[in-house]
Amino acid sequence: MREENYEEAAKAFNAAIEANPSDPIGFVNFGNLLGMVGELDKALIFFDKAIGLQEDCAPAYYGAGTIYYKQEKFEDGAKMFKQAIAHKLNETDVYFMLGMCYYQLGALPHAQANFQRALELDSNDVEARFQLGLCLAQLEQVDEAIKHLQLVVEHVPNHADAHFNLGVAYAYKDRLEEALAHFERAIHIQPEHILAHNGKKTVEEVLNKGANEA
Numbered sequence: 001m002r003e004e005n006y007e008e009a010a011k012a013f014n015a016a017i018e019a020n021p022s023d024p025i026g027f028v029n030f031g032n033l034l035g036m037v038g039e040l041d042k043a044l045i046f047f048d049k050a051i052g053l054q055e056d057c058a059p060a061y062y063g064a065g066t067i068y069y070k071q072e073k074f075e076d077g078a079k080m081f082k083q084a085i086a087h088k089l090n091e092t093d094v095y096f097m098l099g100m101c102y103y104q105l106g107a108l109p110h111a112q113a114n115f116q117r118a119l120e121l122d123s124n125d126v127e128a129r130f131q132l133g134l135c136l137a138q139l140e141q142v143d144e145a146i147k148h149l150q151l152v153v154e155h156v157p158n159h160a161d162a163h164f165n166l167g168v169a170y171a172y173k174d175r176l177e178e179a180l181a182h183f184e185r186a187i188h189i190q191p192e193h194i195l196a197h198n199g200k201k202t203v204e205e206v207l208n209k210g211a212n213e214a
Contacts, residue, residue, distance in 0.1 A: 001029075006037055024050035024057045031063050040067050058089035065097060074104045092122040099131060111135050126155050130162055142169050160190035167199050179203050 001009040010033060017026040031046035044067050050060035065080030081098035099114030115132035118125055130152045136145035146169050152162040163186040170179035180203045186196035 001033055001036065006033060009033055022053060024053040024060060027053070028057065028059045028063055031060070031067075035063065035067050035070070040071055043067050056087040058084045058087040061087065062089055062094055062097075065094075065101075069097060069101060072104075074101045077101045078105070090121070092118045092125050092128065095121065096125065096128045096131070099128070099135075103131065103135060108135050108139050112139065124155070126152055126159070130159070133162070134165060137165065137169055137172075142172055145169055146173075158189045160186045160193055160196070163189065164193060164196045164199065167196065167203075171199065171203060176203050176207055180207070 010030070013026060013030040013033060016023075017030065020026060027046045027050040031043045031050065034040075034043035034046060044064060047060045047064040047067070050057050051064075054060075061080045061084035065077045065084065068074070068077035068080060078098060078101040081094050081101065084094050085098070095114045095118040099111045099118065102108070102111035102114060112132065112135045115128050115135060118128040119132065122128070129148050133145045133148035133152065136142070136148065146166065149162050149166045149169065152159055153166065156162070163182045167179045167182035167186065170176070170182060180200060183196045183200040183203065186193050187200065190196070
C-alpha cells in the first residue's frame with residue numbers, strides 16, 4: 001500500500017481477512033486501502049465490520065472519521081474521532097483531525113483545544129501549529145496567532161499560507177511594513193497566490209497614501 005501497489009495490497013489484505021475473519025485489523029487495513037483509492041462508502045463498510053468484531057477498535061473509529069471528513073460529514077467525523085480517543089487512541093493525528101472537524105463546523109474554541117492537545121503530544125507538528133494559528137486569529141487572539149505562525153515559518157520557511165496569514169495578522173495590528181514583507185514572501189514562494197497579491201496591493205495603497213499625505 002505504501003508503494004501504491006494497491007492491487008497487490010488488496011490481495012494481501014483479503015488473504016489476511018480470509019485467514020483470520022475474526023481479527024478486526026484485517027478489515028481496518030482494507031478500509032484504509034479503500035479510502036486511499038477513493039472507495040469511501042465501501043471503506044465505511046469495512047470499518048463498521050471491524051467495530052462489530054471489536055467494539056473498542058480505536059483504529060476503526062479513526063479510519064471511519066477520516067472517511068467522513070473526506071465526505072465533508074464533519075459532525076459524523078467528530079463523533080468517530082471522539083470514539084477513537086475514548087478507546088485510548090492518544091495520538092497527535094486523532095486530535096488534529098478532531099480539531100479540523102470542529103474548525104470546519106465553526107466550533108473554534110473546541111478546534112483550538114484539540115490543536116493544542118495535538119501540539120502537546122508532538123510540538124513539531126507544523127500543520128497542527130498552523131491550524132492553531134488560524135484558529136487563534138479568527139478568535140481575535142492575534143498576538144498568540146502571530147507567535148504560532150512565526151514558529152511555522154521558522155520550521156518551514158516556504159510555507160506560503162503561513163506567510164500570507166502573518167501578513168493578514170500584521171495588517172490587523174497596523175504593522176504594515178511587516179505585513180507587506182510577508183505578503184511578498186508568500187508571492188515569492190507561490191506566484192499564483194491571489195490572496196497574497198490582494199493583500200500586498202491593499203497594504204501598498206495604504207502605505208502610499210500615508211506617504212503622500214506626509
